[in-house]
Amino acid sequence: MVKIAMLGAGLIGEFYAQSLLGHRSRDQICSVYSRSIERAQAFAERWNVPRATTSLTQAIHDTDSELVVVAVPNHMHEEAVLESARAGKGVLCTKPLGRNASEARRMLEAVERAGVFHGYLEDLVYTPKTLKALDTVSSGSLGKILWVRSRETHPGPHSAWFWDKATAGGGAIVDMGCHCIEIARSFIGKEIRPVEVVCWGATQVHPIDSEDHAIGLVRYENGAIGQFEVSWSFRGGMDLRDEISGTEGTIWLNHWLRTGFEVFSSVGSAKYVSEKSESSSGWLFPVGDEASALGYTEMFQDMLDAYENHSAPRESFYDGYVVNAIIDAAYRSMESKRWEAITIDDWRGKTQAAVRDLEKAQGHSEMHDDAHIVIKREVLPDGTRRLILKNIITEATSSVIER
Amino acid sequence: MVKIAMLGAGLIGEFYAQSLLGHRSRDQICSVYSRSIERAQAFAERWNVPRATTSLTQAIHDTDSELVVVAVPNHMHEEAVLESARAGKGVLCTKPLGRNASEARRMLEAVERAGVFHGYLEDLVYTPKTLKALDTVSSGSLGKILWVRSRETHPGPHSAWFWDKATAGGGAIVDMGCHCIEIARSFIGKEIRPVEVVCWGATQVHPIDSEDHAIGLVRYENGAIGQFEVSWSFRGGMDLRDEISGTEGTIWLNHWLRTGFEVFSSVGSAKYVSEKSESSSGWLFPVGDEASALGYTEMFQDMLDAYENHSAPRESFYDGYVVNAIIDAAYRSMESKRWEAITIDDWRGKTQAAVRDLEKAQGHSEMHDDAHIVIKREVLPDGTRRLILKNIITEATSSVIER
């Protein structure tokens, strides 16, 4: 710990304080588990962790540790979470919470029954851009949110188990759709119920059983649409973008391939460019701080602060469960080729009636005169302002020049 | 402090560890000074600082504090640094180090004589993008660096004292040229001596005595050029960009206005968009994490780590002194309207002879055959590969088609 005298309390002083009290952690990892003892030990050495083990139970019950971080493959989440709950420890679980809603439901019930702290490690809603965009939306700058497109595509995951349908619980949808779904849900409003899904998915490229490309539309109770696009067959790196469309505005976020960092190299580099980068010479698009751009930094700050303050983090196991419920419906829709209802046993947000009342309160048409509703305004090439009107009796449309 | 059990040591485990041990500081601000007691106290409350004072000496000599951060206006830097050195405390000083090289020199001598830790708070060389770009350059991906353009322009600073020539020591060059100069120097190589400067500057817009717009070229011993562009009359927000050109490649960094975050709002927002933003409706370009985008986060991590490890930080008072020496020559050039030599009393980098040897070692022309040097290769629209040659005897240029 360094103790500091700060001279100056202006704007620069603020920035300095913000950063001085920034990056040097006071927290500690006390035990690490891996299926391979070599990897566990290498990790322990790298991060100064006192105990490395290949026993999940031993790692969880480590007497020093108070909080368990679950970063194992999908098929082990339930076991790890249930054991952590049994041990009475707080637990943070990586995405997706379960391979399906049933698993997620059981994990949620376990931590709630045990009364332990739980956080869902959905990092992408925590990127600094996303947090500021969410803030922009909640301040009303975009009006009512109508549509969110969240896209994560790249040439495919780095570990073998992702490609195995049974272990992972599915393909690109389970792997990345969980991000896109929760991003859209965060912008539309977590209190708004997701009602139904239509989804296309196919195995277009890789020799696997699960889908390597999928697109889905989630309809929310208030009419908003959350669109997810996921692929393991995209070429060119990792395409990580969100588009948010509201009645009063638009937000475009590009998290990875176009962030104001452009490199051309004729000789290239043997070095790592950035996650999922596909080339190492010619035009390259690295990312400054990858952990921050992916939301990890802000996510753990929120999680650990919430844990210490006994408050709720932004993302809980309940959120993870809702996401799994949406994914389950998406898979059903891929099979049935129609919209499928989303089953959430235990809806904790706004009721249908409450949403309808809200919509009614917001809805209002602008009248031009007693007989005409305004459909739209437009400035034409010559600077003229045109008004498109609808006669409320005849329903005929017409246009007038606004003076 | 939270104690954690980490389950999983794969790629995700790495990212998690990186971030878990990220943002929750173990350091502390023990005293704060401001000219205004109200601001000092407000700061103290906001950042949980035990002692607030309007006495610089008292803040510096605060018994708990071991490291002084100087974030006061330019004309107080020397006093604050000299007092810190006297108190035997480590000292971090904001940019520019001095209002001129004489002040900077005295500060450098004071901390070196006292043997205290010193860091120069040049944040912009610490942005995650810049650090990765510097790494890319040092790995050889761009070949030899030929030219760096570093640009910082905005509609003018936020505090009154910046606009007063005597207090600040100058105008836009002292305020922002210091950043641009050190960025270029970092890419070209800090061991390469900056030799001379030509600079244009003028008061184009604001009713002030100092320059509100300036452009300068710094020539380095190895022929590389560092170009700085600074303005307090730019419209549209804060333009913070670097361009690096090497024999084998190019880097373009955009730190502020085009970072993959785009917002359109018809209704706008009463809220803050980002530093120096000039509009609050229409198309807006916020920045995700401003402290990180400006380099503060990584800068203090380096400074505090170096302080604890008794190692040298990336930026020391010597760097601040060199920057001031370059700025002094720039101001002389503005007056004399010619290239001006840079005076560095105590050059600690490579000698002229060493740079020449290095250049000679790197230089080599590619021979096409016994009589011709290759000037250039090009692929033409029809796919043909053309070679431009120079006869080494006659010096005549010609072209041949490569097969």
Added chain:
Amino acid sequence: MVKIAMLGAGLIGEFYAQSLLGHRSRDQICSVYSRSIERAQAFAERWNVPRATTSLTQAIHDTDSELVVVAVPNHMHEEAVLESARAGKGVLCTKPLGRNASEARRMLEAVERAGVFHGYLEDLVYTPKTLKALDTVSSGSLGKILWVRSRETHPGPHSAWFWDKATAGGGAIVDMGCHCIEIARSFIGKEIRPVEVVCWGATQVHPIDSEDHAIGLVRYENGAIGQFEVSWSFRGGMDLRDEISGTEGTIWLNHWLRTGFEVFSSVGSAKYVSEKSESSSGWLFPVGDEASALGYTEMFQDMLDAYENHSAPRESFYDGYVVNAIIDAAYRSMESKRWEAITIDDWRGKTQAAVRDLEKAQGHSEMHDDAHIVIKREVLPDGTRRLILKNIITEATSSVIER
């Protein structure tokens, strides 16, 4: 020299004339029709057209003219085309060809029966960017096309009739979906049959009967997906983008809002910025040559050249008919909430069997050794090259480090 009868003198007519007579044309407009004699005469004066009339028949039968350009509202297309065919004149018809496939079918049959030249004025497949991108795709640089997203959204059309469902034949899908569908079809291959569609659409914002926002997926016989996104409720200008994803590459086209032309103005301008622009101060994104960026210039060059050379233009009435058939299925899907088959009475492209043979010929898995198929290659952060494999007997996935 081609002599033209121009039917319609609205915004589209203006754009058409601008391009027809663009760049020192040798062609000439001989007659112009408009429902309003004032507009017809003003147009005639502006473009040096000898005869202006409010009689569609008179304009079509104008003895000088040999080619009729149909630029009237959707509900008049059939009448205009049928009369042109009767008059034995060539006919170019604006998009969409019909309000539905039945209308389009009758128009196609009329021109083919009469043996007259016919062109479908689908301008957006003719933008210089799109033409070069199509060329890039046909050269094999992207491998097999898997997915195309084509998006056109803006705050709504400028003329009253668009907003009337009966006149227009629908809402945003008929208005702009026709562009997106034909763009995707062009990249995927016009010889590949579009098989089925799933589509969401809703009236989210405007007080109208037709959809003001819709998203659809068109599945082609070879498994490729064409995704269209259309909206009359987008804020921020006109979002006109295409994304093409193939097994070997990616293309991103931005036709309107981000084309390398960026303006900030604090004082703004009373002048026109660009089509559908929503603001006139702050950050603005004009387009250089709008007629070219929208494809009009290249489209008419192709159409008139084809007319003179008695060859087929890139876009014929048959293409217009196929697009209408896809739109019809999209509207059915909006109602039925399931995938709907596309009915094309007279398919002129590849048969199902031919497509299957093609797919089989292209398909091949890379074997790592006798027992393992390669799923994927990846370069990890440390530079290691990892191979994901699948055992062809057990189907187990695993990874090995490539040396």
Added chain:
Amino acid sequence: MVKIAMLGAGLIGEFYAQSLLGHRSRDQICSVYSRSIERAQAFAERWNVPRATTSLTQAIHDTDSELVVVAVPNHMHEEAVLESARAGKGVLCTKPLGRNASEARRMLEAVERAGVFHGYLEDLVYTPKTLKALDTVSSGSLGKILWVRSRETHPGPHSAWFWDKATAGGGAIVDMGCHCIEIARSFIGKEIRPVEVVCWGATQVHPIDSEDHAIGLVRYENGAIGQFEVSWSFRGGMDLRDEISGTEGTIWLNHWLRTGFEVFSSVGSAKYVSEKSESSSGWLFPVGDEASALGYTEMFQDMLDAYENHSAPRESFYDGYVVNAIIDAAYRSMESKRWEAITIDDWRGKTQAAVRDLEKAQGHSEMHDDAHIVIKREVLPDGTRRLILKNIITEATSSVIER
């Protein structure tokens, strides 16, 4: 119909012909000259030109032709122009007009004495983006122009003669600086006199006598700065950008590398990507219509229209002469290492007195109250509006919060 003699059949000639005969032209090329009869004949066949010759005189005096287009290397411009003037024919000359101001002056005098039409083929001020940007500036949207940066850099020209100092008249400055200088001049105002230049240039990379990299600042009578940046050692393609800064706004133009056209190809292409492109796989940035993006299309439309209408084109030989005069001063500055005055024998724009009066009329400081001038306004992070003031007596700066 205009009948043209084309002198030169190289890359520029190709581009010229492409645009002259572009888009269904009514104009025709009647004769073509090349130093090589093979190239002349191939060109004639490609573009349907009746007569091909290796005699410059014969091509110029071709009886059918009325307008001569000079597209030969720099050292032949004077001869070609003087012969055309003697023949009493209109003449369009490629850039730079002369290798220096003396040559340019003689050419200007020759055409003016002969009373023939003359146009300076400075294509880059004619790009659709530039024309619209010039229009935006002249409408007042940017206020007074303070600074223009125009940059053209690429890996070096395609023909051998460019690399020969005597033939070309210099290096990168003569080749590309002429574009940048005239672009800046067009934005600042052609009626404002360019007064002096400071310029750095060096041979950093190629084994040649002329400069392969240069940066210059041109100061205009009204205090505005035109900055040119040219290089034959840039890597990554052709960097063709302009930045315009005014008291009320900013314009950024990117003509080549970032225009909304992005391609990733893992397999690459043997085909031409775009002029000066340096790679054919990975991320590529083609240009839609190159002739239009470089201004050729609009330039010839203006030139031929002006020729037919007996009016002045946007760019005349006088403009070419002014540009050469600025380049001469730049070369002197490279040697003298100081600002050098620009010698224009025959200044036809505003006088110094007229510019001063204009400046005085525009200048005005905003008073806050009787004692204070407003230096600047700013919105702070907390939404506060701060005003920076200067006491008109004491000159002290201070700040107040605006309510």
